[in-house]
Amino acid sequence: MARDFTTVFATLKPVLAKHANELSVKTDASLEYKLVGTCASWLPQHKGQPLKFGSVVVGKAYVSFHLMPLYELAKNISPELSKRMQGKTCFNFKNPEPDLLTEPKQLTAEALELRSRRKWL
Numbered sequence: 706m707a708r709d710f711t712t713v714f715a716t717l718k719p720v721l722a723k724h725a726n727e728l729s730v731k732t733d734a735s736l737e738y739k740l741v742g743t744c745a746s747w748l749p750q751h752k753g754q755p756l757k758f759g760s761v762v763v764g765k766a767y768v769s770f771h772l773m774p775l776y777e778l779a780k781n782i783s784p785e786l787s788k789r790m791q792g793k794t795c796f797n798f799k800n801p802e803p804d805l806l807t808e809p810k811q812l813t814a815e816a817l818e819l820r821s822r823r824k825w826l
Contacts, residue, residue: 712801713768714738717761720770720810724817728758736763742820758820759813767797770809774816781815783808 718738722730725740732739741755759772775782775794782790786808789796796809 709800710763710768713798713806714761714763716801716806717768717770717798717809720813721759721761724758724813727817727821729755731755732760737761756820759816767799770796770798772796772809772812772816774819775812777819778812778815781812 714736721738721740728740728742730739731741737760739760740758742758757771757773759770762769762771769791771794773794779793786796786805789798789805791797798805
């Protein structure tokens with residue numbers, strides 16, 4: 706793991722950890738942090754399992770920031786951050802770039818508010 710990955714992880718983890726009291730911590734390890742919502746018994750495809758909310762994972766080539774509600778917040782993503790997207794709910798970071806690491810805070814707050822409004826927490 707490169708030194709910058711540690712810094713990126715340390716910067717992104719608190720973005721999710723700030724909301725741990727409203728969600729449930731599923732994983733809290735040195736290379737991964739994951740939050741989930743309530744059990745989704747009303748959604749047959751989830752079979753009563755908790756809804757995934759977000760995670761930060763250190764990989765071999767980058768640090769991934771996953772935020773599942775991005776499906777519904779795609780229009781709120783800046784063009785700069787969009788360049789870092791992999792799939793529809795994940796951003797990849799290799800270096801701690803302060804300009805790009807602050808936007809996930811806003812998106813996470815919006816995602817939490819959206820899920821709360823729909824009573825999916």
